[in-house]
Amino acid sequence: MPLPDLAAIPYASAVGSHSDLAAVDAAILDAVDQLPPRIRAVARYHLGFTSGPRTAEHRGKALRPRLALAAARCGPTPERAVAAAVSVELMHGFSLLHDDIMDGDRTRRGRAAAWVVYGVPAALLTGDALLTLALGVLADSGTAASMGVCVRMMSALVRGQGDDLAFEDDQQVTVDAYLEMAEGKTGALTGAACELAATLAGAPPAVVEALERFGRHAGVAFQIADDVLGIWGDSRRTGKPVGSDLVARKKTLPVVAALHAADAEAGHLRALLDTGVPLTEAQTRQATVLVERLGGRTTAEAIAQQHLDLALEALHCCDLPAVAREELRSMAHHMAARSR
Numbered sequence: 001m002p003l004p005d006l007a008a009i010p011y012a013s014a015v016g017s018h019s020d021l022a023a024v025d026a027a028i029l030d031a032v033d034q035l036p037p038r039i040r041a042v043a044r045y046h047l048g049f050t051s052g053p054r055t056a057e058h059r060g061k062a063l064r065p066r067l068a069l070a071a072a073r074c075g076p077t078p079e080r081a082v083a084a085a086v087s088v089e090l091m092h093g094f095s096l097l098h099d100d101i102m103d104g105d106r107t108r109r110g111r112a113a114a115w116v117v118y119g120v121p122a123a124l125l126t127g128d129a130l131l132t133l134a135l136g137v138l139a140d141s142g143t144a145a146s147m148g149v150c151v152r153m154m155s156a157l158v159r160g161q162g163d164d165l166a167f168e169d170d171q172q173v174t175v176d177a178y179l180e181m182a183e184g185k186t187g188a189l190t191g192a193a194c195e196l197a198a199t200l201a202g203a204p205p206a207v208v209e210a211l212e213r214f215g216r217h218a219g220v221a222f223q224i225a226d227d228v229l230g231i232w233g234d235s236r237r238t239g240k241p242v243g244s245d246l247v248a249r250k251k252t253l254p255v256v257a258a259l260h261a262a263d264a265e266a267g268h269l270r271a272l273l274d275t276g277v278p279l280t281e282a283q284t285r286q287a288t289v290l291v292e293r294l295g296g297r298t299t300a301e302a303i304a305q306q307h308l309d310l311a312l313e314a315l316h317c318c319d320l321p322a323v324a325r326e327e328l329r330s331m332a333h334h335m336a337a338r339s340r
C-alpha cells in the first residue's frame with residue numbers, strides 16, 4: 001500500500017501541544033521578524049511566510065522539525081524540544097538558500113528560488129541570518145551540550161557539501177565516498193534534529209545516541225531517495241526541475257553505481273559526464289537511459305533500503321515509548337520512499 005504523502009500529514013497535529021508544528025512555525029516567524037526589514041522579506045519569502053500562515057505548498061515537508069518533535073517524545077519534557085525543532089528548520093533554511101546559489105538552481109518548492117527574486121548578495125546574507133537565528137534559539141534554550149552538537153553538525157554539513165561540489169569533476173567517486181558525503185550533507189542535520197530534541201527533552205544518553213543514529217541513517221536514505229527523484233521524479237511534485245543534477249554532472253548514487261557497473265556502457269556514461277561543462281538536454285536524456293540500464297537506480301534503491309534498516313534497528317536498541325517509536329518508524333519509511 002503506498003504511503004501517504006509526508007507533507008499531507010496534518011501540520012497542526014492533534015497529538016499534543018509539544019508536537020504541534022504550528023507552534024514551531026509561530027516561533028520561526030517570531031525569530032524571523034527580528035531581522036532587519038530587507039533581510040526579513042527574503043527570509044519570509046524563502047520560508048513561505050509571505051502572506052499569513054505557511055501553506056503546505058511553500059513550506060516544504062517540514063521534515064526536520066517533524067523528526068525533532070517525534071524524537072522529543074522519548075524524553076520526560078518533550079515541550080522543551082520546540083527550540084530544537086525551530087532551530088533545525090532555520091538551519092535547513094540557511095542550507096537551502098546557500099545550496100541553490102552554489103548549484104545555480106533557479107526553482108525551489110515550485111517557485112523562483114530566493115536568489116533569483118532578491119539577488120545573490122541578499123540571499124547569501126539571509127542564509128547567514130537564518131543560521132545566526134538558529135544558533136540564538138539554541139543558545140537561549142539553555143543546554144551547553146547543544147552548541148557542541150551544532151558545531152559537529154555544521155562541520156559535517158560543510159564537509160559533505162564540499163565533497164558534493166568536488167565530486168562533479170571526479171568520475172572515480174566510490175559508493176563509500178558517496179555515502180560519507182551524503183551522511184555529512186543530509187544525515188548530519190536529520191541526526192542532529194533527533195539528537196538536539198532528545199537532549200532538550202531530557203532523554204537518557206543511550207536514547208540520545210540511538211536517536212542520532214536513527215536520524216542520520218534515515219537522512220542518508222532520504223538523500224538517496226532525493227537523488228532518485230532528481231532523475232526520475234515528477235517536477236510538479238518535487239517543485240524543482242527533473243534532471244538538473246545530471247545536467248550539473250552531480251555524483252548522485254544512481255550515477256555513481258552506474259559508473260561502477262561492469263559493462264562497456266559505463267564507459268559511455270563516463271565520457272558523457274567527463275566534458276567539464278553542463279550536459280545538454282539530449283545528453284541528459286541519454287545519461288538517464290544509461291544510468292537506468294546500468295542498474296544505477298536499482299542499486300541506489302537497495303542501498304537506501306539498507307540505511308532504512310539501520311535507522312529502524314537504532315529504534316530497537318533501547319527502550320523507547322511505543323508511540324514515539326511508531327511515529328519515528330513511520331517517518332523513516334516516508335523518508336526512504338518519498339515522492340516529493
Ligand SMILES: CC(C)=CCC/C(C)=C/CC/C(C)=C/COP(=O)(O)OP(=O)(O)O
Nearest residue numbers: 060061063095096098099158161185186226
Ligand atoms: C553548507 C551547505 C550550504 C550545505 C547544503 C546541504 C544541502 C542543501 C543538502 C541537501 C539536503 C536535501 C535533501 C534537501 C532537501 O530537503 P527537503 O526535501 O526536506 O526540502 P523541503 O524542506 O523543501 O521539503
